[in-house]
Amino acid sequence: NAGVTQTPKFQVLKTGQSMTLQCAQDMNHEYMSWYRQDPGMGLRLIHYSVGAGITDQGEVPNGYNVSRSTTEDFPLRLLSAAPSQTSVYFCASSYRRQAGNTIYFGEGSWLTVV
Amino acid sequence: GQNIDQPTEMTATEGAIVQINCTYQTSGFNGLFWYQQHAGEAPTFLSYNVLDGLEEKGRFSSFLSRSKGYSYLLLKELQMKDSASYLCAVRDLASGAGSYQLTFGKGTKLSVIP
Numbered sequence: 001n002a003g004v005t006q007t008p009k010f011q012v013l014k015t016g017q018s019m020t021l022q023c024a025q026d027m028n029h030e031y032m033s034w035y036r037q038d039p040g041m042g043l044r045l046i047h048y049s050v051g052a053g054i055t056d057q058g059e060v061p062n063g064y065n066v067s068r069s070t071t072e073d074f075p076l077r078l079l080s081a082a083p084s085q086t087s088v089y090f091c092a093s094s095y096r097r098q099a100g101n102t103i104y105f106g107e108g109s110w111l112t113v114v
Numbered sequence: 115g116q117n118i119d120q121p122t123e124m125t126a127t128e129g130a131i132v133q134i135n136c137t138y139q140t141s142g143f144n145g146l147f148w149y150q151q152h153a154g155e156a157p158t159f160l161s162y163n164v165l166d167g168l169e170e171k172g173r174f175s176s177f178l179s180r181s182k183g184y185s186y187l188l189l190k191e192l193q194m195k196d197s198a199s200y201l202c203a204v205r206d207l208a209s210g211a212g213s214y215q216l217t218f219g220k221g222t223k224l225s226v227i228p
Contacts, residue, residue, distance in 0.1 A: 033215070042220035043157070043201070058215075090156060102147060103216060105156035 003027065006091050006106035013081040013113045021076040021109050023091030030096035032074040033103070036060065036087040043090065049074055050096065081113045118219035120202050125225045126192055134187045134222045136202030145205040147216060148176050148187045152198045160200075161187070189224075197226045 004025045013019055025032065033048035035058075045058030049068040063085060065077040074093075078085060088110050094103040117139045126132040138146070145164040149157035163169055163178035163185060175188040187200055199221040206217060 035218075040220065043203075043218040045215065045217070048215060102159040102162060105158075107156050108154075 004091055004093055004104050004106035006089075006109050008109060009107065010110045011112070013078070013111065015081060015083060015113060017081050019078050019081065021078075021089055021091070021111075023074045023076065023106060024072050025074075025091075025093040025104075026072065027093065027095075027104070028071060029093035029104075030071070031103070032068065032091065032093045033058070034064070034066065034074070034076045035090045035092060037090060037108075038087050046076065046089075078111075083113045085111065086113045087111060118202055118204055118217060120200075120219045120222045122220070123223045123225070125227060126189075128192055128194060128226055128228050130192050131188065131190050132192060132224065134189075134200050134202075134224065136185045136187070136219060138183050138185070138202070138204045138219075140183075140204055140206040142207035143180060143183075143204065144207045146176075146178055146185050147203040147205070148174075148185075149201040149203060149218075150198050151201060151221065157201055192226050194226050194228070197224060199223045 007022045030051050034046040035043040037043050044060050046064050047066040049055045052068050052071050055066050055068050068074050088108050090108050091106040092103040120136045147162050148160040150160050151157040161176035163176050168177045173190045178185045201221045202219040203216040
């Protein structure tokens with residue numbers, strides 16, 4: 001059981017480049033989300049999805065796009081990378097209906113924009 | 115929106131007990147979570163409280179007072195491996211993703227010293 005899988009783990013981008021962070025889960029979770037984590041800022045929600053075909057913005061969505069064509073996959077696209085997007089990115093997923101359902105995190109993607 | 119506060123850093127001695135506090139303000143409280151995050155790793159689930167009182171899991175306990183908007187994580191018999199960041203997170207039904215979304219505090223970095 002792989003859980004939540006993120007790729008790549010490390011990436012260096014030049015300003016203006018685009019890239020996609022991949023996220024897949026094999027737990028049939030309805031809810032998936034992307035967070036970024038910066039020193040002194042904690043985890044901040046970028047985008048989330050409550051099911052295939054449904055996405056919405058979180059706290060810090062600017063500069064990022066997402067899509068949810070299947071239950072399993074939730075890629076995060078950086079359209080034109082900026083140094084301010086240097087961060088650690090975590091994909092997460094959870095079941096929809098259980099009251100105490102925790103969210104499960106992927107291992108993280110360390111992104112540096114130069 | 116939500117406001118979640120927890121101390122930035124704490125230091126404690128191996129074998130001792132430490133209490134990490136978390137205060138929050140929400141309009142639709144629906145659960146509080148504690149996560150542990152070792153440096154360079156993803157957060158992992160520790161505990162969940164939705165009703166007032168104490169939840170105990172081995173060396174870790176978590177307490178919730180909904181009327182005070184207050185929780186604490188209690189770590190007993192501290193071990194060196196407990197050195198990590200501890201994240202308080204709140205589920206708020208009034209937020210955009212309703213019962214799925216968690217909002218995180220900035221985390222408390224705990225250092226356990228010999």
